[in-house]
Amino acid sequence: xxxxxxxxxxxxxxxxxxxxxxxxxxxxxxxxxxxxxxxxxxxxxxxxxxxxxxxxxxxxxxxxxxxxxxxxxxxxxxxxxxxxxxxxxxxxxxxxxxxxxxxxxxxxxxxxxxxxxxxxxxxxxxxxxxxxxxxxxxxxxxxxxxxxxxxxxxxxxxxxxxxxxxxxxxxxxxxxxxxxxxxxxxxxxxxxxxxxxxxxxxxxxxxxxxxxxxxxxxxxxxxxxxxxxxxxxxxxxxxx
Amino acid sequence: xxxxxxxxxxxxxxxxxxxxxxxxxxxxxxxxxxxxxxxxxxxxxxxxxxxxxxxxxxxxxxxxxxxxxxxxxxxxxxxxxxxxxxxxxxxxxxxxxxxxxxxxxxxxxxxxxxxxxxxxxxxxxxxxxxxxxxxxxxxxxxxxxxxxxxxxxxxxxxxxxxxxxxxxxxxxxxxxxxxxxxxxxxxxxxxxxx
Numbered sequence: 001x002x003x004x005x006x007x008x009x010x011x012x013x014x015x016x017x018x019x020x021x022x023x024x025x026x027x028x029x030x031x032x033x034x035x036x037x038x039x040x041x042x043x044x045x046x047x048x049x050x051x052x053x054x055x056x057x058x059x060x061x062x063x064x065x066x067x068x069x070x071x072x073x074x075x076x077x078x079x080x081x082x083x084x085x086x087x088x089x090x091x092x093x094x095x096x097x098x099x100x101x102x103x104x105x106x107x108x109x110x111x112x113x114x115x116x117x118x119x120x121x122x123x124x125x126x127x128x129x130x131x132x133x134x135x136x137x138x139x140x141x142x143x144x145x146x147x148x149x150x151x152x153x154x155x156x157x158x159x160x161x162x163x164x165x166x167x168x169x170x171x172x173x174x175x176x177x178x179x180x181x182x183x184x185x186x187x188x189x190x191x192x193x194x195x196x197x198x199x200x201x202x203x204x205x206x207x208x209x210x211x212x213x214x215x216x217x218x219x220x221x222x223x224x225x226x227x228x229x230x231x232x233x234x235x236x237x238x239x240x
Numbered sequence: 241x242x243x244x245x246x247x248x249x250x251x252x253x254x255x256x257x258x259x260x261x262x263x264x265x266x267x268x269x270x271x272x273x274x275x276x277x278x279x280x281x282x283x284x285x286x287x288x289x290x291x292x293x294x295x296x297x298x299x300x301x302x303x304x305x306x307x308x309x310x311x312x313x314x315x316x317x318x319x320x321x322x323x324x325x326x327x328x329x330x331x332x333x334x335x336x337x338x339x340x341x342x343x344x345x346x347x348x349x350x351x352x353x354x355x356x357x358x359x360x361x362x363x364x365x366x367x368x369x370x371x372x373x374x375x376x377x378x379x380x381x382x383x384x385x386x387x388x389x390x391x392x393x394x395x396x397x398x399x400x401x402x403x404x405x406x407x408x409x410x411x412x413x414x415x416x417x418x419x420x421x422x423x424x425x426x427x428x429x430x431x432x433x434x
Contacts (some may be wrong), residue, residue, distance in 0.1 A: 127382075156418075
């Protein structure tokens with residue numbers, strides 16, 4: 001219980017600090033952020049955009065790992081864990097897309113410009129949208145778990161093409177692309193220590209929040225399945 | 241038949257306007273994608289409909305079944321895309337290939353990737369109860385990296401780019417094919433057995 005309160009305080013602090021701390025030319029007080037050329041006031045959204053994008057990757061990775069474990073052990077609990085992770089991944093993916101689009105509007109001039117990163121996150125949305133479409137179309141529980149696990153593994157082997165290869169060979173605006181003059185993420189050298197601190201606190205806070213949500217999510221799925229089975233047996237007995 | 245309809249729709253909609261090379265390359269792969277979507281979905285569905293799946297499960301190993309289906313789809317894809325390529329070179333002014341070996345290699349590698357990915361998706365669809373609309377939804381994200389790279393390579397072959405410059409894109413397509421074949425053979429057992 002105590003860690004939930006602590007998490008609440010941490011995320012509240014990160015949100016307030018991320019939004020309210022001023023950006024100044026020469027930071028002197030502990031709460032002032034440095035001025036980053038090219039980013040300016042837009043830099044603040046980094047505290048929310050990067051953690052959501054990071055959790056998208058973590059959630060989909062976990063979804064794939066539990067899909068693989070389901071195929072190995074045929075344990076429906078693993079399927080519930082994979083499904084719950086995919087659901088959360090979808091939520092964070094949408095959040096990352098929206099925060100990215102808002103950032104793009106102010107940094108690059110328009111909400112959507114088919115930058116390689118935007119293309120790849122669009123493909124991620126499509127993949128997991130297709131996964132949910134597949135899941136909802138199958139009635140049988142075992143079959144649904146097997147087929148969605150297979151699809152999620154096939155989809156996952158194409159994900160490296162999107163996340164790591166495409167943005168690097170195509171010209172783009174996002175940091176880390178082929179013609180990027182900064183050559184690398186901004187975190188390393190342009191942030192000062194207090195900005196880094198809040199950035200990593202935000203990463204940690206959101207990650208803990210994700211694991212908490214994921215635990216609640218998969219437990220509720222498992223309990224729901226159990227309840228349905230318990231309710232089904234007596235009715236079937238009466239019918240027969 | 242679908243090929244002729246699709247190409248004539250494109251020709252009518254273009255009208256008298258001149259289109260660029262990049263647009264031609266894109267339209268070429270768009271037609272290939274949708275032809276594959278309409279043609280290749282049937283591979284496993286027909287087995288389920290006629291009820292021959294159980295017999296196949298008894299007499300053949302999953303690998304053999306998958307190889308057979310894959311081979312059939314490969315032949316189908318190659319025939320269809322050959323027709324599309326011939327029609328395009330006859331009907332589109334800008335469809336002029338400068339670097340023919342590069343185009344041929346792209347064409348072959350792209351077709352292999354297309355056939356493998358659509359075969360494994362077709363197997364999933366057949367087990368899921370043959371929903372026709374689900375097939376393109378499931379295939380599109382899987383095929384997207386292949387198609388984007390193939391469009392780029394086709395454009396290179398129009399421009400007459402040499403093999404050295406197109407090396408990276410070729411490596412991506414080869415990698416995609418190898419990964420797809422490996423993953424499909426490993427995962428097909430799970431789809432087929434249940």
